[in-house]
Amino acid sequence: MVDAMRLPVTVLTGFLGSGKTSLLNQWLRHPQVQDTLVIVNEFGEVGLDHLLVAHQQDQPMVVELSNGCLCCQLRSDLKQTLKDIHWRFSRNGVRQFKRVVIETSGLADPVPILHTLMTDAYVAAAYQLDGVVTVVDSLLGLATLEQHPEAVKQVQMADRILLSKTDLADVDSPACEGLHAELHRLNAMAPISQLDTALVNTAGLGLLFGIGVEHGFPHWLPMLAAPASHGAEVTTLSLELQQPIPQVDFEQWLALLRAYDNPGLLRFKGIFQIAGEQSPVAVHRVQHVLHTPEPLRDWQGQHQRSQLVMMTQSGIGQEESQLLQPLARFVV
Numbered sequence: 537m538v539d540a541m542r543l544p545v546t547v548l549t550g551f552l553g554s555g556k557t558s559l560l561n562q563w564l565r566h567p568q569v570q571d572t573l574v575i576v577n578e579f580g581e582v583g584l585d586h587l588l589v590a591h592q593q594d595q596p597m598v599v600e601l602s603n604g605c606l607c608c609q610l611r612s613d614l615k616q617t618l619k620d621i622h623w624r625f626s627r628n629g630v631r632q633f634k635r636v637v638i639e640t641s642g643l644a645d646p647v648p649i650l651h652t653l654m655t656d657a658y659v660a661a662a663y664q665l666d667g668v669v670t671v672v673d674s675l676l677g678l679a680t681l682e683q684h685p686e687a688v689k690q691v692q693m694a695d696r697i698l699l700s701k702t703d704l705a706d707v708d709s710p711a712c713e714g715l716h717a718e719l720h721r722l723n724a725m726a727p728i729s730q731l732d733t734a735l736v737n738t739a740g741l742g743l744l745f746g747i748g749v750e751h752g753f754p755h756w757l758p759m760l761a762a763p764a765s766h767g768a769e770v771t772t773l774s775l776e777l778q779q780p781i782p783q784v785d786f787e788q789w790l791a792l793l794r795a796y797d798n799p800g801l802l803r804f805k806g807i808f809q810i811a812g813e814q815s816p817v818a819v820h821r822v823q824h825v826l827h828t829p830e831p832l833r834d835w836q837g838q839h840q841r842s843q844l845v846m847m848t849q850s851g852i853g854q855e856e857s858q859l860l861q862p863l864a865r866f867v868v
């Protein structure tokens with residue numbers, strides 16, 4: 537039975553660059569879910585996801601929690617946010633949202649987040665956990681599970697597993713079959729769905745919402761007692777460019793980013809201001825894969841400056857500096 541007094545919360549997780557924000561953006565376009573408030577958490581000092589989510593909606597309800605993981609440094613911030621949003625997002629005393637999605641950072645352990653939702657007296661009285669949805673990259677998922685314990689935990693805690701980037705991977709290949717087997721080994725309880733575009737529609741909304749896990753006995757309940765676990769240290773570097781970049785310099789630098797072969801680079805994301813262009817362009821590299829740059833609709837009221845975030849496992853050394861060097865003249 538749904539408790540109408542408590543707002544449903546979906547925890548959307550998945551490793552760095554797996555496709556959480558892209559998925560959310562597609563679903564938030566549906567009229568049925570426009571009354572969703574999104575809390576986005578980013579590991580780096582500067583968060584870009586609130587801009588990437590917001591650019592899809594006319595009246596975005598997005599709260600950004602950056603510079604740490606919700607599972608450790610920002611736990612009390614999450615509690616406070618869940619308390620504040622009731623009045624922050626009210627108009628004439630009427631709350632403007634009916635459900636909440638928490639998009640975790642790609643490095644988050646979902647356990648402490650669930651702990652906060654289910655054990656803090658105020659939070660548990662006002663919210664009910666709808667379910668944990670974990671996005672797994674079809675192309676990089678298997679290697680990521682081998683190398684990153686955070687990704688394993690995210691899969692183990694899932695009530696639903698959604699496979700992204702099925703357009704980039706051969707879903708019948710042994711690698712994809714291996715990924716399916718590994719996901720099943722780690723979590724036999726969570727149904728696995730391939731996220732082709734057919735599912736990201738109204739019928740597919742049930743993959744993200746209405747899971748109702750708290751009304752049953754979540755298979756991960758015994759794991760709530762486990763301490764938060766992070767794998768290897770990750771260094772983040774954020775950069776803001778003061779000057780717009782001419783198209784030709786942008787293309788040249790993109791070629792450098794495409795060719796860069798340091799496996800220590802886990803994630804790069806940037807929103808670029810191109811000289812002479814009104815709208816920004818988003819650039820994503822996930823491990824060694826550079827995705828096609830995406831033009832965004834607008835700047836959502838933000839100052840129009842390029843912002844970049846880089847996450848590495850090898851620190852920021854000479855190689856990383858060389859990669860960023862061509863952008864240096866646009867910093868001042």
Ligand SMILES: Nc1nc2c(ncn2[C@@H]2O[C@H](COP(=O)(O)OP(=O)(O)OP(=O)(O)O)[C@@H](O)[C@H]2O)c(=O)[nH]1
Nearest residue numbers: 551552553554555556557558642700701702820827
């Ligand atoms: N071709 C293709 N690209 C995708 C798909 N899903 C996501 N991407 C691309 O993958 C890149 C990363 O996607 P995001 O949605 O930013 O991933 P994320 O999980 O939110 O990333 P973090 O917040 O850094 O953890 C972007 O360039 C997306 O356009 C997909 O199904 N197919």
